[in-house]
Amino acid sequence: MAAPPQIAVLGAGIFVKSQYIPRLAEIAHLLSLKYIWSRTEESSKVAVEIAKQHFPGVECKWGDQGLNDIIQDAYLLGVAVVLAGQAQVDISLKLLKAGKHVIQEKPAAASTPKIETALASYNSICTKPGQPIWSVAENYRFELAFVESKKLMADIGDMMNVQVIIEGSMNSSNPYFSSSWRRNFEGGFILDMGVHFIAALRMMVGSEVASVSAITSHIDTTLPPPDIISSNFKLENGCSGVFVMVVSASSPKIIWRVVGSKGTLQVERGKKDGKHGYVVALYSADGQCKSTFYPFSGVNEELKAFIHDILQASLKKESGYEAEPRSSFLEGARDVAVLEAMLESGSMGGALVHVKKF
Structure with missing residues (x-):
């Protein structure tokens, strides 16, 4: 048996303390957590x-010297x-150039031009088999609810319409509300939160979003603009749909609904x-409904997949190893491209925008 791979976590914020450490603890038999790094000694020590x-x-590392170690x-x-969305890509590329496998939190990057630059840098590193894996942590692609929904799509016949309604709860009681990097990020909370909902949409329907037309507005002045987006979209398979996102609503609701010729x-x-x-409900043409509840499991599953991938990649170094496609940087890039097109359309008063292809 190969020894469990040694990994490090860069970042010591809310998500590391509330999700990464507990989820890694659940799979502690599969890995060895060697370091937790932060910009400051204090925050690194708290997480450790x-x-x-x-x-x-596990050891503390902080600052430039710690990152270098x-x-x-x-x-x-x-x-x-x-880390903060603005800093992740540069640090990920530094690590990849040093031969480390990386799982980076979403969003993949702040914009499609930044994604193109990042992919060019990554491809220049990856000139031979056995080069490092670059994953984007998108737990929605690993949630059992969406894995099962993708299979159930065959039961509803031809796709007729898709509706994604997101009424979020990003207010002062939310731990991420005062996160400064999200407030100074292109697209703000819409981009940071929205990539999850787009990831789930793309996975369920199995077709890319081709074009969008959106109206954006800014109602809640405690949030960065825009805080509301309402978009029509067209899938490459010709099906149309709507994507509505309200960043902060008094009664949160999150729903994906696909209407087919034989059911919903x-x-x-x-x-x-x-x-x-998540409750997954299948409504058949005869009025019957079958529903199943799936507890959250995505963060755990995506981390397990990454650990499995890096272990396999190290064992098959010369031949090259195909990593889990759901985690690929390209998938994360495609989520960003859809939202960027919606935000661009919103800034132009609803003009039709074609989604950049990756």
């Missing part, structure tokens, strides 16, 4: 104290980059027996 309950050997560590196989498939965020997750 939490992680030590599960990974007693991680880059230079020949025994370190993979790194999770969980709906996925709705909800709660059952104290667990958060």
Whole structure:
């Protein structure tokens, strides 16, 4: 048996403390968490104290010297980059150039021009088999609800219409509300949150979004603009749909609904027996409804997939290894491209915009 791969986590913010450390702890038998890095010594130490309950050997690293130590560590196989959206791509590329496999938090990058530049840099590194894997952490593609929904699409016949309605809860009681980088990010919360909902949409329908026409507005002045987007879209398969996102609503609701010629498939965020997750409901032509609740499992599943990939890649170094496609940087890029097109259309009063292809 190969030794569990050694990994590092860059970042010590809310998501690392509330999600990454607990989810990595659930798969602690598969990996060794060697370092947690932050810009400051203080925040790194706080995160390490939490992680030590599960990974007693984990070490603190901080600042430029700490980052350099991680880059230079020949025994370190993979790194999770969980930083401010503006900083992630440059640091990911530094690590990839040093031969580390990277799983980077979404969004893939702030814009499609930045994605193109990043992909050019990555492709210049990847000139031979066995080069490092660059994953984007998009847990919605790993949620069992969407994995199962994709299979159920065959039961609703020809796709006729798609509706995605997102009424979010990004207000002062949300831990991410005061996150400064999201407020200074192109597209703000719409882009940062929205990539999840687009990822789920693209996965369910199995067709790319070809063009969009959107109206954007700014109503809640405690949020960066825009905070509301209402878009018509057309899929490459010819089907039309609507995507509506309100960043902060008094009664949150998150729903994907696909109407077909033989039935309708709906996925709705909800709660059952104290667990958060999704209800997947299949409505057949005879009025019957079959529904199943799937608790959240995406973060755990995407991390397991990454650990599996980096271990396989290290064992098959010379022959090259095909990593999990759902995590690829390209998939993350395609999510950003859809939202960027919607935001661009909104800034032009609803003009038709074609989605950039990656």
